[in-house]
Amino acid sequence: MKPLSHDFMDDLRRLRVLREFRERGTVTATAEALHLTPSAVSQQLAGLSHDLGFPVTRKDGRRIALTPRGEALLGHADTVFAQLEHARHDLQTFDETLRGTVRIGAFSTALAGLLPTALDHLAAKYPELVVSLRQSEPPQLFDQLDAGRIDVAIAVAFDGSPTVGDPRYHRVELGADVLDVAVPAGHPHAGDAAINLRDLAEDAWITGSPGGCCASITGTACAAAGFTPDIRHQVDDWLAVTQLVAHSHGVALLPRLAQQNLPPGLTVRPVATQQPQRHVFAAVQEGAQDSPILQAVLEQLSAVGGTRYGGQHVDHAGN
Known part of the structure; x- marks a missing residue:
């Protein structure tokens, strides 16, 4: 291996590409994150390896992975980028x-x-x-x-x-942003000091989009209570969620950060058992x-x- 030149870290753009590759794991995902083409990412990584005199990536089956020297380089690059950010501010x-x-x-x-x-x-x-x-x-x-x-x-x-x-x-x-139970004001459990989720097993439920944070928390909390919720509506807008609950179209877990200007006709109570949170x-x-x-x-x-x-x-x- 040829000796490293004193300016081997001059091209910070290539190091940024390498850092992004470490986080994304694939050339395609790296390209999407950086708004580049996959071929441009591959060229940047190949060019960096050429200038350094050692490979920063290697083939691992059908994937590409960092080499040990590539990992070591990024350890130093992280320090360099942190110092540059400190200098800027x-x-x-x-x-x-x-x-x-x-x-x-x-x-x-x-x-x-x-x-x-x-x-x-x-x-x-x-x-x-x-x-x-x-x-x-x-x-x-x-x-x-x-x-x-x-x-x-x-x-x-x-x-x-x-x-x-x-x-x-x-x-x-x-x-931790705790999630409470939102039920219609006329719900049989609206007067409870705290609501056991198991008591809502027969209700229609409102959650966010599948795979989202609050949808996942709702599924996990209901599973812990011993039932699978009947998800009737999948809505990511909290204003819409609270209006749907207030109009008796379902119940929901509502983060406290979202409990602003709640409409009439809705009651919010804490979960009686372990409180779900994000x-x-x-x-x-x-x-x-x-x-x-x-x-x-x-x-x-x-x-x-x-x-x-x-x-x-x-x-x-x-x-």
């Missing part, structure tokens, strides 16, 4: 004034139940800081974070979200967590999340 706030724009991507119920209060606190404390929001879900949410189109991602720990130990991101846990977190690119601006944003998100999830359940009873 350090220079952005070099005058020690918290001003500028922070772009936050988040799922819909976080936009409704978590971020308005966080933005209130940020506006009061840092009037020169502008926060811009956009709605997005994994995996596209983290593609946007990787590409620098957003600065903070807020997501639920589920399929499509990065794992806790992912070296690309600094992760801040925001708490875990919410915020992520920034590794190295960016040292930015004073992002520190301020993450601190406010953590504070609001702690207040939101640390409080007691408040009953919602429709008339």
Whole structure:
């Protein structure tokens, strides 16, 4: 093997492709994430191997896998990218004034139940800081974070979200979003202090799309209660879900983040046994967590999340 030149890491674009390949696992998935063709991804990886003087990938049956040296290279690349991200944010706030724009991507119920209060606190404390929001879900949410189109991602720990130990991101846990039972106000169990899911085995159920987080949680919770729910409606819009429940078209598990401006005719009660929940977190690119601006944003998100999830359940009873 020829000696490595001193500029062997100059082309960071190829290293970004290699990092994405590590996370996606296939050339096709990498190409889709980076908006490239599979042949362009293959050329980037081959070119990187040629310039380095050793292969970064190898054939593993019908698949392509990282070589041990490719894995080692990425370990160093993660450090380099984190330091570059730290430098970018350090220079952005070099005058020690918290001003500028922070772009936050988040799922819909976080936009409704978590971020308005966080933005209130940020506006009061840092009037020169502008926060811009956009709605997005994994995996596209983290593609946007990787590409620098957003600065903070807020997501639920589920399929499509990065794992806790992912070296690309600094992760801040925001708490567990508990799911309560939503039933029509005239339901036989609407007066219960807490509802045992087994008592709803004969009801029609409303869930999200198959394979989604809340649909999976509903299926798991009902299975633990000893029955398979009769899923009558599959709806991802929480306003529509609450209206359907209020009009007696089914029952549902409703995240507390989604319990905003509930309509009359609907009652929300906690689950009597183990409460189902989903875990919410915020992520920034590794190295960016040292930015004073992002520190301020993450601190406010953590504070609001702690207040939101640390409080007691408040009953919602429709008339």
